[in-house]
Amino acid sequence: MAEVKKIAVLTSGGDSQGMNAALRAVVRSGLYYGLEVYGIQRGYQGLLENDITQMDLRSVGDIIQRGGTILRSARCEEFKTPEGQQKGADILNQHGIDGLVVIGGDGSYHGANKLSKLGIKTMGLPGTIDNDISFTDYTIGFDTAVSVVVDAVNKLRDTMSSHARSSVVEVMGRHCGDIALHAGLASGAETILVPEVEYNLDEVAARLRENFAKGKRHSIIIVAEGVGRGEDIVCDLKECHASIDARVTVLGHIQRGGAPTPFDRNLASRLGDFAVRSLINGESDKGCGIIKGELVLTDIDKVVNTKKEFDRDLYDLALRLSQ
Ligand SMILES: Nc1ncnc2c1ncn2[C@@H]1O[C@H](COP(=O)(O)OP(=O)(O)O)[C@@H](O)[C@H]1O
Ligand SMILES: O=P(O)(O)OC[C@H]1O[C@](O)(COP(=O)(O)O)[C@@H](O)[C@@H]1O
Ligand SMILES: [Mg+2]
Numbered sequence: 001m002a003e004v005k006k007i008a009v010l011t012s013g014g015d016s017q018g019m020n021a022a023l024r025a026v027v028r029s030g031l032y033y034g035l036e037v038y039g040i041q042r043g044y045q046g047l048l049e050n051d052i053t054q055m056d057l058r059s060v061g062d063i064i065q066r067g068g069t070i071l072r073s074a075r076c077e078e079f080k081t082p083e084g085q086q087k088g089a090d091i092l093n094q095h096g097i098d099g100l101v102v103i104g105g106d107g108s109y110h111g112a113n114k115l116s117k118l119g120i121k122t123m124g125l126p127g128t129i130d131n132d133i134s135f136t137d138y139t140i141g142f143d144t145a146v147s148v149v150v151d152a153v154n155k156l157r158d159t160m161s162s163h164a165r166s167s168v169v170e171v172m173g174r175h176c177g178d179i180a181l182h183a184g185l186a187s188g189a190e191t192i193l194v195p196e197v198e199y200n201l202d203e204v205a206a207r208l209r210e211n212f213a214k215g216k217r218h219s220i221i222i223v224a225e226g227v228g229r230g231e232d233i234v235c236d237l238k239e240c241h242a243s244i245d246a247r248v249t250v251l252g253h254i255q256r257g258g259a260p261t262p263f264d265r266n267l268a269s270r271l272g273d274f275a276v277r278s279l280i281n282g283e284s285d286k287g288c289g290i291i292k293g294e295l296v297l298t299d300i301d302k303v304v305n306t307k308k309e310f311d312r313d314l315y316d317l318a319l320r321l322s323q
Contacts, residue, residue: 012043012104016141018264025272044079089118116285132176135298136289149183160218170230180224195226196310
């Protein structure tokens with residue numbers, strides 16, 4: 001087994017809170033174990049542009065508390081081609097880099113998988129607010145994004161109650177309903193619309209009317225972007241159920257900003273260190289995750305080809321409790 005001596009790290013795809021904490025852990029653990037560590041700017045785009053610099057202990061100082069990523073991030077179309085991937089592997093080989101830690105979402109994992117087939121040892125760290133990566137209970141940034149949504153819903157409740165209105169809140173997550181589900185449960189939303197569960201607008205409207213009849217002074221409907229636009233839901237409600245006074249709020253990229261929660265910082269620190277130790281132990285082409293508190297490695301192929309399981313029990317609980 002060839003010993004790993006030089007590793008690199010990059011952040012790719014949509015940034016997420018805690019990517020910096022993960023980066024810090026990779027660099028500091030790598031140096032602790034005697035490796036040389038390099039940082040690649042702007043994900044696979046920076047790799048193809050050879051934008052690579054050596055990192056030291058101080059280059060990751062004062063970042064554990066910061067959102068975003070000091071390495072910056074990008075989406076890179078060229079890297080999706082076999083030629084782009086070969087070019088990336090060649091550049092890493094020219095630097096003598098034998099291990100790469102990719103901090104990103106499912107798309108970035110695909111890229112890592114391709115590089116490993118070209119002889120680069122790779123590790124994936126789940127850095128995305130979406131929580132759409134399998135074989136980990138949580139992704140880095142998800143907890144912070146959920147807390148941003150909950151904070152926003154708290155504020156919306158104040159004004160919605162004053163006017164006896166319904167608030168439709170559109171949240172991110174691509175095809176995954178986890179941000180909507182967890183934020184909905186934590187904020188006591190009356191309705192949670194996610195791509196994993198079919199819904200019927202008439203039933204949503206009936207529930208809103210029932211809630212107001214029961215004496216509720218407002219109603220919160222959280223819509224995952226994978227279901228559709230919050231604005232369309234408000235329009236449909238207005239068209240078919242004129243008595244319902246609803247307003248839409250699209251939280252957008254606010255969900256990706258701000259200081260990571262302690263949960264995300266600790267998750268990132270544990271996973272970053274785990275990725276480095278796994279590379280040293282000769283592992284490659286693996287996604288790092290945490291399941292029931294335990295650190296686990298899973299083949300990236302398997303991670304990207306398995307749909308994240310939706311927690312239907314949690315969904316039903318949220319609805320039961322928001323009567
Ligand atoms: N099938 C693929 N093969 C190789 N690289 C990919 C593939 N899919 C995505 N990537 C790379 O990963 C980058 C980030 O992917 P994206 O899906 O945008 O974000 P995320 O990693 O956060 O899910 C893409 O811009 C591209 O460079
Ligand atoms: O930042 P962009 O390019 O507008 O993309 C928005 C998308 O990125 C995300 O915030 C994060 O997704 P990824 O982690 O897959 O990049 C999604 O929730 C959202 O749909
Ligand atoms: Mg993704």
